[in-house]
Every structure is written in C-alpha cells, then in structure tokens.
Amino acid sequence: MSGRRRLVAVVAASALAFTVTACGGSSAAEDAADGTSVTYLTSFGTFGRDSYVYVALEKGYFREAGLDVTVKPGTGTVDVMKLIGSGQADYGTGDLSGVITTMANEPIPVRAVAAIHQRSMAGIASLDKAIDSPEKLAGTTIADSSGSTNMIIFPAYATAAGIDPATVTFVPSSPQSLPQLLAAGSVDAIGQFAAGKPLLEKAAGGKSVTMLPYADKLPDLYGNGLLVSAAKLDSDREEVEKFTEALVKGLVYAVEHPEEAAQLLKKHDRTADETVAAAELTEMRPYVLGDGGSAGTLDRARMERMITLLAGTGTLKSTPSADDLGAYDITTP
Incomplete structure (x- = not known):
C-alpha cells in the first residue's frame, strides 16, 4: 500500500x-x-x-x-x-x-x-470581548514577537476584513511576555494561536479570552x-x-x-x-x-x-x- x-x-x-x-x-x-x-x-x-x-x-x-x-x-x-x-x-x-x-x-x-x-491557528487575542470583531482593531496596540507569523499575515487579514492595517500598531515583545502583557492590560491585544487560549485565560486569572482567528477571513x-x-x-x-x-x-x-x-x-x-x-x-x-x-x-x-x-x-x-x-x-x- x-x-x-x-x-x-x-x-x-x-x-x-x-x-x-x-x-x-x-x-x-x-x-x-x-x-x-x-x-x-x-x-x-x-x-x-x-x-x-x-x-x-x-x-x-x-x-x-x-x-x-x-x-x-x-x-x-x-x-x-x-x-x-x-x-x-x-x-x-x-x-x-x-x-x-x-x-x-x-x-x-x-x-x-x-x-x-x-x-491556520494564527489570530489576535484580547480579554473580555474587548476586540470581538475586526472593525474594533483600528487604533489598537498589539504585542507579538518580532517576525511572528501573526505579524507577517496581519496585513492580508486586515485587507480581507476590510480594515486599514496601518491603523494598528504592533509592539515587538518576547513570546514569554505576551500572556503577562495581555493580563496586565499593557496592550490591547496580542498575537496568539487559537490553541493558546486556555493558557492565556489561566495567566489572566480566569478572564475570558476572545480570539479573532485569521482563518475566518483567510481559509486557504x-x-x-x-x-x-x-x-x-x-x-x-x-x-x-x-x-x-x-x-x-x-x-x-x-x-x-x-x-x-x-x-x-x-x-x-x-x-x-x-x-x-x-x-x-x-x-x-x-x-x-x-x-x-x-x-x-x-x-x-x-x-x-x-x-x-x-x-x-x-x-x-x-x-x-x-x-x-x-x-x-x-x-x-
């Protein structure tokens, strides 16, 4: 066979x-x-x-x-x-x-x-439904590791979602610091994979995490x-x-x-x-x-x-x- x-x-x-x-x-x-x-x-x-x-x-x-x-x-x-x-x-x-x-x-x-x-499991994570639709990304600050998949794909996702990628600011951060940055409210959101949601919720003391999966707009x-x-x-x-x-x-x-x-x-x-x-x-x-x-x-x-x-x-x-x-x-x- x-x-x-x-x-x-x-x-x-x-x-x-x-x-x-x-x-x-x-x-x-x-x-x-x-x-x-x-x-x-x-x-x-x-x-x-x-x-x-x-x-x-x-x-x-x-x-x-x-x-x-x-x-x-x-x-x-x-x-x-x-x-x-x-x-x-x-x-x-x-x-x-x-x-x-x-x-x-x-x-x-x-x-x-x-x-x-x-x-793709790449996407954007925020707390307590702060960003529960692509339209709410405008004017936000997102932390992610430099050169990450989330950061690379974001312009294509933003275009597919009908928003201007230039209205979003990415802050380069170490992967290890991302859950803490989100939990502390230091940024509006972070780049994250969908499977990381449970770990983020644990770091945030049980607060709910909202994911915007890129796959919703980029199914290929x-x-x-x-x-x-x-x-x-x-x-x-x-x-x-x-x-x-x-x-x-x-x-x-x-x-x-x-x-x-x-x-x-x-x-x-x-x-x-x-x-x-x-x-x-x-x-x-x-x-x-x-x-x-x-x-x-x-x-x-x-x-x-x-x-x-x-x-x-x-x-x-x-x-x-x-x-x-x-x-x-x-x-x-």
Whole structure:
C-alpha cells in the first residue's frame, strides 16, 4: 500500500475508534530502542498543542513503524528549519506561512510533507470581548514577537476584513511576555494561536479570552506543517512515509482524546498543566480535522494560493514555487 493510501486508512480508523489500551509496564518509547533512530523537533517548547508526538511515542506508533524517536523542544519555525536543513534534526514542525516567508528570503533545503493544521491557528487575542470583531482593531496596540507569523499575515487579514492595517500598531515583545502583557492590560491585544487560549485565560486569572482567528477571513492558510530535509525525502522516502503516518495517527488520537494525551505529555514534561494541555487540544481539534477526513493532508493548489497571498503582503524578497516548499504525494488522498 502506498504512503498516501496508508495515511488515509489510518486517519479514517483514527477518527472512528481506537482500541489500543492505555500505557502500562514498559513504555512504547523504551520498546522502540531497536528501531532506526531519528530526532523530532516540536514547533515551540512543550505545550499541549504539541503533545501528539508523545501520543505517537507512547502508543507505540513509531515503534510499529520501526522508528526510535527522540523528541526535543523546538524554538520556532526558522530555527526548526535550519536544524533540519543542516542535518542536526530529522523531522520537525513549523508554521507553513513562516516556511514560505523564510524560503523566499533565505532558501533552506527542507520540505513540508503533511499539514498538522488544516487551517491556520494564527489570530489576535484580547480579554473580555474587548476586540470581538475586526472593525474594533483600528487604533489598537498589539504585542507579538518580532517576525511572528501573526505579524507577517496581519496585513492580508486586515485587507480581507476590510480594515486599514496601518491603523494598528504592533509592539515587538518576547513570546514569554505576551500572556503577562495581555493580563496586565499593557496592550490591547496580542498575537496568539487559537490553541493558546486556555493558557492565556489561566495567566489572566480566569478572564475570558476572545480570539479573532485569521482563518475566518483567510481559509486557504494552513497552520503548522511537518518538515523534513530535502535530502532525506530523496534518499529515504519510505522512512518519511512511515514517520508521517505514525505522527498523523498520534495527532488524530490526541485531538480525539485530549485528557489522555495530556497525561502522556505529563510523562515527558512534569511541569505540564494537564488541564491546560487538554483544553489546548480541544481548541485545536477543528483545525486538525478540517472538514472531516483530511487530517494531515497537504495540497499543492492550496500551497500555491498561500504563496500568492503572502506575496501580496510585500514581505517576500522572491516567490518560491510550491514544489520548492513541499511534497504533495505523501499525504494527499
């Protein structure tokens, strides 16, 4: 069975039911010691939204694929791309808008082979419905990390929403400071991913967080994607197919079983808040499953539309081709 047909079968089975029992005795991670060793980087740190890789690890999906996977916290899309491109990591996750922007300005030999999020989770977060419609963004101050996906995409979102992006001021801030800046009222809003809503509400002492998801106005945007080096894709396509299948299986299970996934995350990061982690996965579920049955899939036509949209923001020094960015026959139904 080809990789893409295997993936479709895995997603269908995952969405219906899983009969694998909970972990007990020796872990799947321990049992994988005889497999091919590979390294995977999370998108950024260790949050509930990244716990699907630990599900794939602990449920034995990687072991079944003959892989011994070491998971390391990533530090953002560009760093993940550079580490994979230089051979210091085998796989990782990064925001596909960030991948396009980076490749346009600084070509790195990586390729996307799956979409973790069928819709972008990027957006604007405010407290207590202060900004509950795009029209209320005019004249506001928004904190976000310099060069973030939220900041890069914002002009396209603002244009699609019918507002002037020049009426909004972005304040460069460290990612770690964003929840506190919002909670303290130091800014009107912050750039944030939809899955980060539970963490923001915890930082704000239980105040409600209102999200303006970019996907509401820009439905063609993917969110995070699974990345691999161009060299590995060329030299070991079978491994790439097996890794992708196992990871997507863990992804679907995680969003269908958020509480259990949070528990598995806790095994690998004792500082994780299980309640927040489970809530993040619940928020992430519709972004992963899309319109149903499409988890993991990556489409060339949509990637081409993303490139065109981002080129229209004026942030790209060149326009990369879709084939320079991804492989579309690993996960396409």
